[in-house]
Amino acid sequence: MVPGKALERIDLPVERIPDRWYNVIPDLPRMPEKYLDNRTGQPVTQRYMERLFTPAMVAQESSMERWIAIPEPVRAAYAMWRPTPLIRAIGLERQLGTPAEIYFKYEATSPTGSHKLNSAFAQAYFAKRGGHRRLVTDTGAGQWGSALALACRLMGLDLTVHMVRASYHQKPYRRHLMETYGATVRPSPGVHTAFGRALLAEYPDHPGSEATAVSESIECVHGDDGARLAVGAFSNHCLLHQTVMGLELREQLAIIDRAPDYLVSSVGCGSNMGGMVLPFVEDKLDGADITFLAVEPEACPTLTKGEYRLDFADASGEGPSVHTYTLGHEFVPPPIHAGGLRYHGCAPLIGLLRHEGLLDAVAYPQTQVFDAGSTFARIQGYLPAPETCHPIRAVIDLAAQCRASGRKATIVFCYSGHGLLDLEAYARHNAGELRDVEPETFTAEVAA
């Protein structure tokens, strides 16, 4: 009558926090695409990059070292919550009647509730060590912004965050969190940059996107010599820092003697996907039968409907261009609640994996995604962020396929963050008020 055991947890001791990040670039079938300077059409120079990023990040961006040591202060900061548990979702397996085993890498125990701190501490540390005074960044749902706000506070840096306007209003709690840590938060598009002012003049109801927020951040960095840009996804160095997840996962799967058949993750830009799958790329290239499955919103279907081509990384072309999957830098996704997935492009490394046939992708509408997240919360107890609801939606479908075929697959997904600061969206879902919005464009009505 009382339900059976709902989960199994595979922990690592604190000593097993990885001491190095894995850089996939030397192991790829070909080099990732070069960033181009939009003013010249030529590959960006060292000088261009170092005006934008801290020198350490520029070096990591194109490093050919397979392993990069994690500085001790960053590892010490990771000890706030790492290693994160790998959890088997026995309750969900039972509910779905599947022979598959479903595991998730649970990143929600971090102080700000998501995997974003893995890179935030690294970028803040190197900025401080490099003598910079301030970081500037963009944030979608606010997961990255709040992580960087904490990291900057602990490392002793100022921070300005350009928060996508739709999320700024949908998710006031994340803004309060950033401000409590001492960051300055501005809605994007906003009045503090020429780009933002121009956009608002033309579209007063513009909901913003990660691309507009990046453009404003770059403009802001160019106006302050002591400032550098920090990015929560996209860049090779950010995905590099996130590999602590995949590295721990490898150890945890070894403990229970499992090899993954599916590694599933949401993709906005690709930071949690990259962090989980990059340490498994070599296995896949060596012939292991692992499916890397990216899950994205139908409202922003970069990998399923985008093109692999050269495009701006931001909305204005103030930053570099790069060859990757894109919906076009002028694409403004409708203001769905998975704010972290509202980006027109994706990380070049993720684009490359997709282009090389190493990465599968699927898209779901928002209502199905919240259904899956609610189901998961009611069975497993953990309330997932809207971004995290995406892989859960896909995993439920994979598990059903395994039920049909009888396959005892090992499915692992990245539980990138909790949804406690997204409860307004759950409340709307509970009330049946969420709608699926078409990706064509946005209107003031949809934004409301």
Add this chain to the structure above:
Amino acid sequence: MVPGKALERIDLPVERIPDRWYNVIPDLPRMPEKYLDNRTGQPVTQRYMERLFTPAMVAQESSMERWIAIPEPVRAAYAMWRPTPLIRAIGLERQLGTPAEIYFKYEATSPTGSHKLNSAFAQAYFAKRGGHRRLVTDTGAGQWGSALALACRLMGLDLTVHMVRASYHQKPYRRHLMETYGATVRPSPGVHTAFGRALLAEYPDHPGSEATAVSESIECVHGDDGARLAVGAFSNHCLLHQTVMGLELREQLAIIDRAPDYLVSSVGCGSNMGGMVLPFVEDKLDGADITFLAVEPEACPTLTKGEYRLDFADASGEGPSVHTYTLGHEFVPPPIHAGGLRYHGCAPLIGLLRHEGLLDAVAYPQTQVFDAGSTFARIQGYLPAPETCHPIRAVIDLAAQCRASGRKATIVFCYSGHGLLDLEAYARHNAGELRDVEPETFTAEVAA
């Protein structure tokens, strides 16, 4: 230039989740006071208690067994997040320049973010096993309500929560969380009970209190034969379940070879205080020099300004009376943001410890408490719940005393929960809008 190591974490493996709760009653200098039936003035009967609570809870309430086995399904549920880490706040020590060592038992990693799940899973399990269909409860800030909502969902029970009206409006996210887990949430005082209707008729702006919510819950249970009451604090059995914290803490302190000089905790009713200190009562009675320090809001100063006397446990006398510290059951605390601490009385076991001279107590105004919480978040990175800000405030003062005296004390406080769902209060604090309110009474203006 980069700040030094900010923390040290002492973990226990998942196998070390306690397999029994510690019942302090056989070890106390005298028995806790008996509950009295207000209709007869006599000690409550078994029949009275079993109409209110599940039989297992009634048995635990007055058990003389020192150790009570934790049922395997409850232990399996604890594995969602237990054992919780013990963390040394090195950053705070450094900032305060204190020779004291400051540790905290970090309960915020639970899926609902606080220690309340420790008892929620136990009460839901025994209710389900006892054949009951539904639990009814009260909640202050919503920490207990959301914990019980999750536990009831996983154990397969219906749940009705009476949420203190002030928190119902201040903390909509916690209400959304309970509703996402499937609970029915009503503001208290509310229109679903005769008591609530009568109160609203007289005081339409009544902000409610834990006492009004308990009265409504009891009325609700009396109207439904399949329902029983669950309580997030107060009762002996609830404090019993919380001893998993203190039991783990003992092990963790043994690992680092420390004995506690101070155990510090917030007290609303006493569940986190009890859970942490009860397993150390015998040491104290045996002569160990440990100070148990309860920290409460000046706006609801039960232990510092209340009397030890017989009083109603709820607002209406629908439930039992008991001898403990109280401000009087008609006392309505002003709507401060630490909603979990707005109770006129305290758990009989906590009252007894205080009365026997085993428990010290101190009270702080809300603004000082939020200052301490913000300071802690900015130094240690973890954002504490308003309730948890209370012991932090006291620990900062203790550490300063140690700096003055040169004492290398070992101070441990209970980090009962995170403040991610209390960010509206932090936002008001950041904006300088929080006020310290006198405990005399409430007005519509203060409630606004």
